[in-house]
Amino acid sequence: MNQRTNSPNQRANSRAKTKPAASDHGGLKYVGRHRFVLFILAVLFGGITLRAGYLTVVDSEFLRAQGDARMMRTEPIMAMRGVIRDRNNTPLAVSTPVTTLWLNPRQAIAAKLDVVALAKALKLSPADLQAKIKRHREKGFIYLVRHMTPNDAEEVLAKDFAGVYSMTEYKRFYPEAEATAHMLGFTGTDDHGREGLELSFDKKLAGIEGSKRVMKDLKGHRVQDVALLKPARPGQDVILSFDSRVQYSAYRELARGVAEHNAVAGVLVSLDVETGEVLAMASVPSFNPNNRGTLDIDAVRNRAVTDMFEPGSTLKPFTLVAALESGKFTTSSHFDTSPGTYRVLNKVVRDHSNYGVIDMQTVLTKSSNVATAQIAMALPRDTLPLLHQHLGFGSTTGSGFPGESAGILQPSNRWNPVEVATMSYGYGVTVTALQLAQAYATIASGGIQRPVSFIKVNGPVEGHRVIPEVIAKSLIPMMETVVTQEGTALRAAVPGYRVAGKTGTAHKAKGGGYSSDQYMSLFVGMAPASNPKIVTAVIIDTPRKGGYYGGLAAAPVFSRSMADALRLMNVEPDRSSERLAGQARLPYRPAAGG
Template identity: 45%
Template sequence: MNIENGAHRPGKWRFRFVYAIALVLFLVAGGRLFYLTVVDKEFLQNQGERRAVRSESIPATRGMILDRRGEPLAVSTPTWTLIANPKALWKMEQDPQQGETPSQEIKRLADAMGVGQAWLQDRFTNNKNRSFMYLKRQVAPHEADRIMAANVVGVSKTREYKRFYPAGEVAAQVVGFTNIDDKGQEGIELAYDKALQGNPGKRTFLKDLNGNVLRSIGQDEPERPGQNIDLSIDLRLQYLAYRELKAAVTEHRATSASAVILDVRTGEILAMVNQPSYNPNDRSALEYDELRNRAVIDLFEPGSTMKPFTVAAALMSGQYNTESTINTAPGYLRIGRFTIRDEGNYGKINLETLLVKSSNIGASKIAFSLPQDAIWNIDYELGIGSPVGIGFPGEATGNLPSHPKWHPSEIATLSYGYGLSVSTLQLAQAYMTLANGGYRVPVSIFKQDGKPVGKQVIPRNVARDVAKMMEAVVQRGSGRAAQIPGYSVAGKTGTVHRVGSKGYEYDQYNAMFAGFAPASNPRLAMVVMINDPKGRQYYGGEVAAPVFSRVMEGALTILNISPDLPDGLREVRLDTKKAPYRVAQGN
């Protein structure tokens, strides 16, 4: 019994000893915790704020936008953005060891930035409880270094990129622009923003109160640059077309204008220009109306530029050939209360003369003789009333009306280009198809590597005969101002009354010229549309055709396309053989 009691006492003593030690350790730890969290709280907070782990996004370089020859249309340049921690700056008031006050720091910063101290003081005061504030964004490196040299508490810098547009206003509506956060806002920049953006990287580091990086922590994730985009635009042709279009708008005091050049064989857009334009590098005085890519967005009635397709419908019907005649006497045609007029009484004319004289009566009589949907069908196959599909923001569809039962006046007006609406690009697409032997290929704003697959929508021999008739328009008709020395040109003028709030305005016009060259072996198709010329000249042949001539001549020279008329203008002779018109397969 005594032995058992003696053995029990040493074990109880050891238990009490361990318990006492644990209690002492607990009291020491608790006391230390109380001291740190209550007595020395401010010191620890300051130390924590002075040394903090930060994660920072590494911006990715936005992809370049290039023309077909690799010339830059949009590039990103590295810049610095200055940021501040107002909360850290104002904590200086609570630290008696600091040599300067927040106001003194702000004054030094204001002097370095070249801004008013009162303005900057207000900004820091209004953001007193925030730990982040932009000071100045997208600053040149030398300016950022000068400001950082002021060594102001809480001020640091971070890398950003600024977009620059070397072509300026010449390609503004095509390329578009980004905002200060490098997000696409207009044009290609907006339409293909995701591809251009790339993927930002990430890094983790230890940073002190002044924003200085103490050391990197962990593995950095590298950024991935955005994709470059190669456009089909040829900047040389873009400059040329822009210069001539701007000069024409100034000369004729026009409201606006647009022009498009297409590669007949590939469907590539080689130039697309608009007036008015803007400088994407300086948008301080930008007006909303200047943003529109009118060649793609603005719609208008194409007028007489649609008559070649009415003639094509006539030849495709089998009811007409190149020698068929139409009686247009006495120079007007009444349809109920609606009267169609020509410039004069042309009497009996063939299809070529119909285009040369631009006879509304001749086009109307052709339309009356064909099935009601004949002209509608060919217009539809040419892409009228459908989006071109280049992926451009805000692209207009146009309007090609379709009626269960056509009124005679609707049939007539459609034949000479009224009662429907197109964009400059849509009309250029239709003329490109005619120039390409009736073979329609997709239009593209991107550079193409191979030959595109298209569709034969007009028989090749019909397209060839209509093109020859259009040569006569340029040789001796209203399109004479579109002639180019050494080259044959096929084209058609158009002059239409503008639509106002109360119907057609009989003293306001749109002037157009559409055509292609060289006519013997077409390579380029072009449409010029000038809206509301206010000078003495307002016809398409007076206002738009000269622009076509100057731009097309320069484009053919730049692209080294050989002249096809070494001895002057060639005489156009139509094939009078009445061979049947068939749709050819392929191109």
């Protein structure tokens, strides 16, 4: 009985002995997984090691290129603009390096730029700067402040604002300021010409931008220059024809004349007779090209080349050219101007006085409209207009100055008797001051017209003949009488020099007719008359005080500026100053004519 039955403990032990060891099987599975994971990790590590070794030893350039792409940048090298100099190499326009600050909006927004602090450093409106950054938040570049002084820019950069960077640009500086403003013009913020000779010679003055490779840190700050990729090529210098001393005198005396006569504006042009070079070109009112913050657009234009006007009696010498060239008249011809009027169809031509019978010289001395109208009516209808065409009226001088006007010469179908008669004393045709000066330089050079040049000319300049030499030379003594007690422009006299010229006093066009109280006052002359070297044209627009005749408003400006020009250009006197002084002490009674 006891052998057949076992206790509960005995039965449990018996069952345990008959079952397999489960823990041994699980341990085997764990060891296998562990080894598998170690194998995979070893393979991955080996692959990484092999790849690193390959990149380091075999393909090292790849890593270097990737690093450079994150640290190397290509930056432009701004080119220095050429210097503009006068004929004596005095600098008139120079470029100085300045710093421009710019911002990367994406970077600034990501770095939570302190806009208020940046605006304060730049002296800008925080609200405006914030709006600008927000408006361009998708861009990588916007200007903050252009053309700062390097010291001011460094103070801002030292604060290390996120996304703020600098670049070097150039700013133009004009030492002579207002005196040369109209001739030189100015450049824009991109250092390219916008007006005047800066624009005319922009291609020559502007350099060619270069480039360089630089290393930058994580914040975008330049660490060092690595390589020069392309050197910047500076612009070429330009040597101009005019003398800055003559130019300054011309501007000073013109401004004085405009102020003394309370005039609207004034223009002065001086040309070298033998070369056609522009020695001076001034316009008033002027502006300061170094400070254009409050620029008056009306003061910017160069009136010497853009403004057209009827030249009045300053065209009378050319009417005499037509008369002498026709063969119908000689220097001894006489004209009966009585009773001081002359009718051409429905037009009555008037003189300021009844000069009676006068010779050709007196036509200029007294500035007789009647006599010149009689000459025009005695010639074929197209004679005078065609001569004006040959002199260059109605077309530009070819100087290349931006915006130069051609003037207006009526088309041939308008060359009726009245038009031709008024042309003879300077109405019905419009010219610029530069055209008028060039025409007088043609007389001064013995009938040879030379091209106008703003660039210094070396040696004699060939021109083309417009007026027969004998006629041109015969006119100069006649024009000398204008600058005498009997003429209309004694105040144009220059001590020590013989002066030849002609006054003009023209009513200004207004509303389809002519103003009764607004005038253009002119004097154009040459000196020394014995061998002319310089021609100067002076135009005073609407003098409102001190007389409006050309001999009163324009002639004194001519005298003072011409005296300085002759002295500065070392032109030898051809007249006794004592003789002229004695003549000038006579009481001056200006003729009423042009």
